[in-house]
Amino acid sequence: xxxxxxxxxxxxxxxxxxxxxxxxxxxxxxxxxxxxxxxxxxxxxxxxxxxxxxxxxxxxxxxxxxxxxxxxxxxxxxxxxxxxxxxxxxxxxxxxxxxxxxxxxxxxxxxxxxxxxxxxxxxxxxxxxxxxxxxxxxxxxxxxxxxxxxxxxxxxxxxxxxxxxxxxxxxxxxxxxxxxxxxxxxxxxxxxxxxxxxxxxxxxxxxxxxxxxxxxxxxxxxxxxxxxxxxxxxxxxxxxxxxxxxxxxxxxxxxxxxxxxxxxxxxxxxxxxxxxxxxxxxxxxxxxxxxxxxxxxxxxxxxxxxxxxxxxxxxxxxxxxxxxxxxx
Numbered sequence: 411x412x413x414x415x416x417x418x419x420x421x422x423x424x425x426x427x428x429x430x431x432x433x434x435x436x437x438x439x440x441x442x443x444x445x446x447x448x449x450x451x452x453x454x455x456x457x458x459x460x461x462x463x464x465x466x467x468x469x470x471x472x473x474x475x476x477x478x479x480x481x482x483x484x485x486x487x488x489x490x491x492x493x494x495x496x497x498x499x500x501x502x503x504x505x506x507x508x509x510x511x512x513x514x515x516x517x518x519x520x521x522x523x524x525x526x527x528x529x530x531x532x533x534x535x536x537x538x539x540x541x542x543x544x545x546x547x548x549x550x551x552x553x554x555x556x557x558x559x560x561x562x563x564x565x566x567x568x569x570x571x572x573x574x575x576x577x578x579x580x581x582x583x584x585x586x587x588x589x590x591x592x593x594x595x596x597x598x599x600x601x602x603x604x605x606x607x608x609x610x611x612x613x614x615x616x617x618x619x620x621x622x623x624x625x626x627x628x629x630x631x632x633x634x635x636x637x638x639x640x641x642x643x644x645x646x647x648x649x650x651x652x653x654x655x656x657x658x659x660x661x662x663x664x665x666x667x668x669x670x671x672x673x674x675x676x677x678x679x680x681x682x683x684x685x686x687x688x689x690x691x692x693x694x695x696x697x698x699x700x701x702x703x704x705x706x707x708x709x710x711x712x713x714x715x716x717x718x719x720x721x722x723x724x725x726x727x728x729x730x731x732x733x734x735x736x737x738x
Contacts (some may be wrong), residue, residue: 428536429507454682459637465732466538470591480487485632489542493676494595495665498598498599500597502598525610525611525614526618526701527566527616529611529614529615529618530618532615533593533596533615533618533619534567534622535567536592536596536619537589537590537593537626538555538567538589539592539696540589540590540591540592540593541569541588541589541592542569542588543592543680544584544585544588545569545571545585545588548577548581548583548584550571550572550576550577551571551575552569552570552571552572553570553571553572554569554570555567555569555570556569556570571585579641579644582641583638583641585632586637586641587634587638589626589634590626590627590634592622593620593626593725594619594623595618595620596615596619596625597615597619597620597623600613600616600619601614601616604616613693617689617690617693618690620682620686621683621686621687622688623679624679624683624686625676625679625683626681627675627678627679627682628675628676628679629648629649629672629675630676630718630721630722631721635675635679636648639668639675642664642671643664643668645668648668648672648682651665651668652668652672655668655669656669670720676718678713679714680714682720683714684710684711684714687710688706688707688710688711691710692706
């Protein structure tokens with residue numbers, strides 16, 4: 411049992427662990443043992459930590475069990491994935507040839523605020539479906555789809571997987587980032603088609619997809635960026651690890667790399683979200699704030715930086731109190 415536990419490190423796959431057991435002349439079914447551990451909540455890399463944080467700050471609106479339709483979903487998802495990749499080539503070609511038009515024309519004449527809410531719902535659906543698409547490509551069963559309201563007002567949809575631990579970290583990373591990848595691809599589609607149709611809903615979808623990407627990359631909250639870093643560095647409590655690295659003088663190379671990537675990702679997401687938000691607000695209220703656009707951009711960036719500082723202070727206070735479990 412000791413050999414088994416030492417090899418359950420979040421890096422080795424089930425097959426690799428089973429091979430080590432066989433070489434050690436230990437007769438044991440690793441998959442069955444890991445299923446027992448997973449069902450009891452002992453394994454990291456699944457949905458347990460994410461769910462505990464979501465449950466603390468949200469109210470469940472609906473929960474749908476789709477595990478019985480897994481095979482059908484897998485077939486449909488793979489077909490859709492192939493189609494999307496084919497059309498992606500065409501979208502990129504159009505963008506490269508027509509991108510100079512993006513800043514030359516008056517976008518305000520072709521933009522309507524009332525489209526924002528339905529477009530945002532479409533963006534959320536694209537994000538979550540992309541997670542399902544990548545999961546089915548790697549034969550990871552999707553257990554449930556859950557909808558909730560964060561703090562009672564922000565709608566979110568997230569996916570519960572089954573046996574996510576049983577695949578390699580690289581595949582798990584692609585599943586975690588699948589939503590971001592899906593939003594990026596759809597944003598390219600929308601921009602490419604917009605250059606031909608000039609339809610306002612495509613412009614709306616383009617900005618909202620980009621904004622959703624940057625929002626989901628923030629590693630200081632339970633986001634795709636956070637869980638991607640947890641998988642990449644094989645750490646469960648990545649935010650606490652970052653705070654520990656800051657307050658200790660004994661940092662190794664891995665800790666320094668983690669700090670650079672963590673804060674680099676925060677800066678990248680903040681700058682990107684600031685650009686998207688400022689452009690989006692100017693599109694909506696451009697005729698009223700035309701002479702104050704620089705002030706608007708400054709206020710947006712200031713707000714983003716302030717919320718980062720507040721989160722960092724709260725995390726630091728938790729660390730100093732000796733709390734090492736993530737209840738943020």
